[in-house]
Amino acid sequence: MLTNNSQEISSGSYIAVPPASNIPTPQVGQPSTTYDYLALIPVLITAATPLILGLKKKDKDKNEDKGDEN
Structure with a gap:
């Protein structure tokens, strides 16, 4: 019997993906550089x-079209 916290997983493909903690976040207020524009x-x-x-x-x-009219 399954408890309330567990989930039934089929025997098919199941890939566990860990949460990504290294996703770059934009820094607000950082001025654009010349390289950014180039x-x-x-x-x-x-x-x-x-x-x-x-x-x-x-x-x-x-x-x-104008040439054909003359």
């Missing part, structure tokens, strides 16, 4: 590239 440059380029290419293609399509 590390964001590749991310910003990656995010902006589809937008820039989309605008260029849209402008190119408009110019081609």
Whole structure:
């Protein structure tokens, strides 16, 4: 018979995961460094590239349409 505190565990896969105590927590009030800003440059380029290419293609399509009208 099981007590109130015990749990029945099936014979399947059971993985016990200990609580993580070494998870880094953000420090509030710490000023950003130059490295922090430089590390964001590749991310910003990656995010902006589809937008820039989309605008260029849209402008190119408009110019081609104007050339066809004349």
